[in-house]
Amino acid sequence: MGTRNKLKSLPLHLMLLPGVILTLVFSYIPIMGIVIAFQKFVPSKGIFHSKWIGFDNFRYMLDMPNFTSVVWNTIFIAVLKIIAGLVIPIIFALLLNEVSGALFKRTIQTTIYFPYFLSWVILGGILIDILSPSSGIVNQFLGMFGVKPIFFLGNDQWFPFTLVLTDTWKGFGYGTIVYLAALTGIDQSLYEAATVDGAGRWKQMLNVTLPGMLPIITLMTVLSLGNVLNAGFEQVFNLYSPMVYSTGDIIDTFVYRLGLVEAQYGVATAVGLFKSIISLFLIVISNKLANRYAGYRIF
Amino acid sequence: MKRNNKIKSLTLLSAAGMLMLAACGNGSGNSADTDKNGANAENRAIDINAKYDPPVDVTAWRYTESTYKYENGDTIEDNIYTKTYASDLGINLKYAWTVPIEQFDQKMNVSIASGDLPDIMWLKNKQLTDLAENDMLYDLTDLFEKYASPLSKKIMLQDEASFNTAKIGGRLMALPRTSSAVDGLPILYVRTDWLDKLGLSEPKTMQEAMAVAEAFTNNDPDGNGKADTFGLALTKTFLTDSHFGTSGYFSGYHVYPGKWVKNSSGQLEYGSIQPGVKKALKQLQDLYAAGMLDQEFGVKDRSKVTESVAGGKVGLFYGSMSAPLSVIQKNVDNDPNAEWKALPILSSDTGPATPIGIMPITTYYGVSKDSKHPEAIFKLLNFGMQGYDENAESNSEFGISENNVPVYLYNLIAADPAKKNLNAHNNAIKAIEANDPSGLSAEEKGYYERIMSYRSGDRTNWGTERVFGSPSSFDVIDKYVNDENYIFDAFYGSPTATMVEKNATLQKMEEEVFTKIVMGQSIDTFDKFVEDWTKLGGEQIKKEINEWADKNK
Numbered sequence: 001m002g003t004r005n006k007l008k009s010l011p012l013h014l015m016l017l018p019g020v021i022l023t024l025v026f027s028y029i030p031i032m033g034i035v036i037a038f039q040k041f042v043p044s045k046g047i048f049h050s051k052w053i054g055f056d057n058f059r060y061m062l063d064m065p066n067f068t069s070v071v072w073n074t075i076f077i078a079v080l081k082i083i084a085g086l087v088i089p090i091i092f093a094l095l096l097n098e099v100s101g102a103l104f105k106r107t108i109q110t111t112i113y114f115p116y117f118l119s120w121v122i123l124g125g126i127l128i129d130i131l132s133p134s135s136g137i138v139n140q141f142l143g144m145f146g147v148k149p150i151f152f153l154g155n156d157q158w159f160p161f162t163l164v165l166t167d168t169w170k171g172f173g174y175g176t177i178v179y180l181a182a183l184t185g186i187d188q189s190l191y192e193a194a195t196v197d198g199a200g201r202w203k204q205m206l207n208v209t210l211p212g213m214l215p216i217i218t219l220m221t222v223l224s225l226g227n228v229l230n231a232g233f234e235q236v237f238n239l240y241s242p243m244v245y246s247t248g249d250i251i252d253t254f255v256y257r258l259g260l261v262e263a264q265y266g267v268a269t270a271v272g273l274f275k276s277i278i279s280l281f282l283i284v285i286s287n288k289l290a291n292r293y294a295g296y297r298i299f
Numbered sequence: 300m301k302r303n304n305k306i307k308s309l310t311l312l313s314a315a316g317m318l319m320l321a322a323c324g325n326g327s328g329n330s331a332d333t334d335k336n337g338a339n340a341e342n343r344a345i346d347i348n349a350k351y352d353p354p355v356d357v358t359a360w361r362y363t364e365s366t367y368k369y370e371n372g373d374t375i376e377d378n379i380y381t382k383t384y385a386s387d388l389g390i391n392l393k394y395a396w397t398v399p400i401e402q403f404d405q406k407m408n409v410s411i412a413s414g415d416l417p418d419i420m421w422l423k424n425k426q427l428t429d430l431a432e433n434d435m436l437y438d439l440t441d442l443f444e445k446y447a448s449p450l451s452k453k454i455m456l457q458d459e460a461s462f463n464t465a466k467i468g469g470r471l472m473a474l475p476r477t478s479s480a481v482d483g484l485p486i487l488y489v490r491t492d493w494l495d496k497l498g499l500s501e502p503k504t505m506q507e508a509m510a511v512a513e514a515f516t517n518n519d520p521d522g523n524g525k526a527d528t529f530g531l532a533l534t535k536t537f538l539t540d541s542h543f544g545t546s547g548y549f550s551g552y553h554v555y556p557g558k559w560v561k562n563s564s565g566q567l568e569y570g571s572i573q574p575g576v577k578k579a580l581k582q583l584q585d586l587y588a589a590g591m592l593d594q595e596f597g598v599k600d601r602s603k604v605t606e607s608v609a610g611g612k613v614g615l616f617y618g619s620m621s622a623p624l625s626v627i628q629k630n631v632d633n634d635p636n637a638e639w640k641a642l643p644i645l646s647s648d649t650g651p652a653t654p655i656g657i658m659p660i661t662t663y664y665g666v667s668k669d670s671k672h673p674e675a676i677f678k679l680l681n682f683g684m685q686g687y688d689e690n691a692e693s694n695s696e697f698g699i700s701e702n703n704v705p706v707y708l709y710n711l712i713a714a715d716p717a718k719k720n721l722n723a724h725n726n727a728i729k730a731i732e733a734n735d736p737s738g739l740s741a742e743e744k745g746y747y748e749r750i751m752s753y754r755s756g757d758r759t760n761w762g763t764e765r766v767f768g769s770p771s772s773f774d775v776i777d778k779y780v781n782d783e784n785y786i787f788d789a790f791y792g793s794p795t796a797t798m799v800e801k802n803a804t805l806q807k808m809e810e811e812v813f814t815k816i817v818m819g820q821s822i823d824t825f826d827k828f829v830e831d832w833t834k835l836g837g838e839q840i841k842k843e844i845n846e847w848a849d850k851n852k
Contacts (some may be wrong), residue, residue: 042433045433046414061646062799064804065804065831065835066804066807071375125603128595128598128599128603132595133594133595134594134595151594151595153598154595154597154598154818165710169656198613209362241535241597241814242535242536242597242807242810242811242813242814242815243535243597243811243814243818245807245810246811247809249807257803257807258803259408260404260408260409261404261405261803262404262799262802262803263411263412263425263429264800264803265412
């Protein structure tokens with residue numbers, strides 16, 4: 001019985017193989033590279049002959065005057081992005097689910113999905129124009145309600161929120177589709193039963209739809225918590241400027257400047273490792289919490 | 300006489316080469332005007348240029364720029380230069396990689412980190428130092444003596460201080476891409492049709508320039524009835540930009556942010572922390588508050604600001620000599636009435652404003668320690684330098700094609716004589732004054748004809764006239780040189796130990812503080828900046844730089 005089962009599932013396991021190999025090659029082998037964080041890395045000597053300096057790179061990292069603000073910016077921006085990136089697609093999926101016209105529904109779906117395909121390099125140039133306080137369409141619109149022009153990209157108070165809003169705008173179409181897919185998986189008979197019990201649309205949503213979506217919501221939350229220190233390199237890199245360094249500089253842009261511009265590989269790796277460890281810590285905790293409160297786990 | 304004309308013709312073509320490159324704003328010159336036949340003749344005559352037989356493979360990396368154009372199926376890997384390297388020198392050039400210049404630093408650093416080095420590498424100062432210190436570069440000192448042609452030596456050694464930046468511990472660890480230093484001096488560009496329209500005269504002092512900026516902002520110079528123009532254009536990286544930067548502006552206050560200058564006691568001081576900077580910054584802050592700067596300059600890069608110029612929103616900016624070709628021509632194309640003039644930078648007081656330039660070398664050619672043919676780089680160098688040979692026939696195949704494609708940019712190894720472009724301008728002017736292009740080469744005639752065609756009404760050649768002709772940006776450079784009124788950044792070595800460690804932080808702080816002050820933060824934050832800069836490593840950097848200066852006296 002056991003052997004037959006194993007044989008039966010062998011093709012399925014073989015299908016895993018390409019993924020496993022790719023993960024090994026591109027995710028596990030490069031892990032060796034983190035030893036650079038403990039070395040005074042000299043490219044010509046390579047990993048094996050560079051001098052070991054213990055935690056000096058980490059000490060140097062913590063001594064940098066702007067390191068704490070960089071970490072804070074990263075967390076602040078990432079947490080806001082996670083919240084907005086979870087809540088808005090859910091709301092939108094629920095609303096879209098109530099729409100009956102199939103054509104209308106699909107048009108909306110496609111339209112909101114579209115920005116997901118644009119790169120930040122392109123959006124960077126477009127957003128400067130759209131968000132311009134003097135001529136941008138956003139501020140002209142706000143002006144109709146008597147709002148004074150806001151320098152979204154040049155004001156360090158506004159900049160993190162601009163990042164969150166534009167990121168959400170770009171990505172919520174994708175999230176919406178995930179939740180819409182989850183909605184189609186809900187047993188229709190539950191709705192029928194609810195109707196029989198006299199539940200209106202609102203009650204149906206609260207008692208059938210939302211609980212039905214809960215596993216996928218939990219999954220998305222747990223996964224996104226692992227990204228809490230990924231505030232979005234591409235986006236920030238294309239939108240920030242000296243004016244908003246104080247609130248816009250994140251760990252990734254910091255590592256980019258240290259590692260790729262200043263060629264301080266050791267310190268850059270140390271900062272990257274620091275980030276990864278915190279992310280690992282967070283994803284383990286959130287998985288535990290998800291298991292305890294929602295009965296859901298990813299590993 | 301004929302000989303002389305040829306030298307001139309060749310320099311002129313090279314000048315255009317330099318100009319096109321500078322036009323895209325990377326401050327590095329490149330030109331090569333070489334001649335196939337001449338090359339052959341010279342190769343046979345001189346042993347140092349002997350053809351490899353059998354041919355050898357030489358690998359290299361380089362960047363390309365948006366000014367590069369291709370025709371007839373050329374690519375950077377396969378063009379007249381690579382073909383001639385193979386046919387005349389027996390060198391099969393293979394690029395390990397080529398990337399757009401914007402990605403060059405990253406790609407270079409990653410390649411160096413992986414230890415995968417080709418025979419010939421385009422390097423920047425920092426990477427040159429790193430590789431040399433780790434014994435990864437071939438010591439070219441003896442090869443230079445043996446293999447560089449007399450002409451190559453002459454051109455490269457014209458500006459010895461620049462040349463010596465390629466030496467580390469007294470050994471020549473790379474070939475510098477020499478070029479003309481005075482070309483980088485800042486110039487003030489003003490829109491003269493707006494001046495005429497508003498009844499203003501050319502500004503002679505900083506105060507007058509500010510009055511012009513105010514009038515350009517408030518008096519509707521484009522006459523469209525909207526308050527959509529502003530005085531002075533800046534980019535978000537205005538402290539370092541060569542177009543829409545502030546180097547020329549600060550010089551008007553006799554301060555030099557970002558540069559190292561000698562003080563009265565002969566010590567090198569960092570220009571950004573000098574007390575005079577505060578006054579100049581305050582003035583910029585006032586300009587911003589009064590709407591005379593683009594209120595959104597803080598998020599705009601050069602291409603965005605170029606849009607403003609092209610769209611006729613701005614009438615005043617500091618730029619380098621290539622601005623008429625690269626930036627202003629777009630405005631001239633859009634607006635048949637637009638007219639600009641290059642002015643020397645203006646002083647805020649009675650003392651003269653002295654422009655500051657930087658060491659012109661931004662690219663070095665290094666040879667890998669493991670290269671099997673380290674002398675190949677000299678064959679390529681000598682080949683490229685023949686364009687400056689007075690006996691060589693000029694051949695546009697290697698220069699700029701009939702369709703204006705800058706073919707010379709494909710050359711792997713290039714170096715230019717000092718003050719080359721300035722001489723080119725003066726030669727062109729002389730030919731025009733004498734109304735006698737007969738002694739000019741084909742290429743030189745091309746420039747002559749472009750200026751002439753502008754003068755007979757073809758506005759597409761406006762930029763050439765305003766750079767090479769007169770009045771032009773080189774008129775202004777010529778004045779700087781004649782008055783001996785210019786200085787250079789006193790520090791041109793590779794980054795010191797503390798600079799490597801702290802510069803990222805200090806640079807970021809400086810950009811942030813200066814930008815915020817201009818946009819309205821209290822001017823007193825400047826004092827805090829000076830204090831922080833000194834405390835966070837600046838003092839140590841200053842010490843190291845003065846040690847460097849003592850060594851390099």
